[in-house]
Amino acid sequence: MSTEKFRFDGRVAIVTGAGTNPGLGRSYALLLASRGAKVVVNDLGVGPDGRGQIGPGAQAVVEEIRSAGGEAVADGHSVAERDSARAIVDTAVETWGRLDIVINNAGIAPFAMFDEITDQDIERVVGVHLMGHIWMCRAAWPHMAAQNYGRLVNVTSGVALMGMPTQSIYSAAKLGVIGLTRSLASEGAKHGIKANALSPFADTVALRTMLKQEFSERNQAAGLVPETVAPVATWLAHEECTISGKIINAAGGAVSEAYIxxxxxxxxxxxxxxxxxxxxxxxxxxxxxxxxxxxxxxxxxxxxxxxxxxxxxx
Incomplete structure (x- = not known):
């Protein structure tokens, strides 16, 4: 019998965008699984800008979990389309019979000024970051409502609140995630569903494509790594976490609330x-x-x- 206080035994989780190493989604999936959750590791295996292939993807994370004694399955569907988001949820329900947790971590971030970003990239960014959250939450909602329990952790960004050159569409989508999350917190109250927005910062493959190497090294030395964000994300997914409608910042083990x-x-x-x-x-x-x-x-x-x-x- 484990002496760990906060466990996820009997819970089933989906973590999207969880196949990159180092990556935030991977760290969430590993921690959830280590505490007893059964995890769907979702990832397309594409690069930070949504193009090409990078790393071994979801299956490698699944193997990490299984080698440590946990339970996990890989999923390669996109969150950006209604039917494929439903397929991700179906993977969880058909494999383990229920769904308790969704951490919507999948994302892409092509860099371009507002007047230069292509129409296709606008649609892709909104599709993954905003519609991806909508389709995933919508697919999970009936299962959570039926069991009168669910935890939705939607990943936003401080960029959405501050604004950032070259990330206008990303910022717009991530701010939309906040509006979605706060409304779902209101609607979910009578269904036992808690929804919160997480704004994380860590040295990941995605961030390394944006920053010079010396900045990445500084981040690592300062402890700004995915493993220090994972406890925050998984706490928001735990049954004893009763807050809802919040915006939580997490970086390097430091936690704060952003509020409107x-x-x-x-x-x-x-x-x-x-x-x-x-x-x-x-x-x-x-x-x-x-x-x-x-x-x-x-x-x-x-x-x-x-x-x-x-x-x-x-």
Whole structure:
């Protein structure tokens, strides 16, 4: 009998984008499996920009897990299409009969300025980062709702909140992940489903394509490696983690929360004029006394009255 406090015995997890070494997804899959979870290791084996082939992929991670005594299967479907996302979920359910955890880690990041990125790359980035989260969560949702339990860990990025040259589409998609996660936290409350967004930073194959070698070496020396993020991701996937709708930063063993806040409103003015706007805007941008928005999990789902009367579409 293990003396480890936090175990995942009997739980089934999917980790997407988990076939790269060093990689965040791989570190999540390895830790989950070492604590008793049965893991679907999903990866296409493509490079950080979504092109070519890199490394041995998902099967190598599966072999690592199995050699350590764990249970895992490989999956090579894309998250970016509805049917292939369903196939990933089917792999878990058909193999082990249930699905408890999805860590949506898969991603690509081609570098290009906004006016230079190709239409195809725009569609690919949005397809993987935003639609990939949507399709995976949508495929997993019925299984989690039926068992009144589920954990969704959606990977976002600090770039989405700060903005970054050459990553406008990536930033847009990753900010969309935050909106999706907070809404799913609200809807999932009555189904026992917790959803949180994780913003990780670590020295990975993907990051090494972006940074000069000396920066990569500094990151490693500082402990900015995937293994220091894995406990955070797996904690968000654990049954004893009850937070929902949060945005959690993790890097080098340091953890913090990012949250969306609002400054104090200016005095209501029914006679507001365009000429008054410079003064009003100066007051509106004063962050003194700002307060956070409620998290998605804080909303009462049954109180959303318009849902009951809104017209439905086929």
């Amino acid at each position: 806040s609002q400054t104090a409103e200016t005095q209501p003015d029914p006679d507001l004029t365009l000429e008054a706007m410079p003064t009003v805007m100066e007051q509106a941008l004063d962050r003194t006394g700002s307060a956070p928005y409620a998290d998605g999990g804080d909303f009462i789902y049954d109180a959303v009255k318009p849902y009951e009367t809104a017209p439905r579409t086929a």
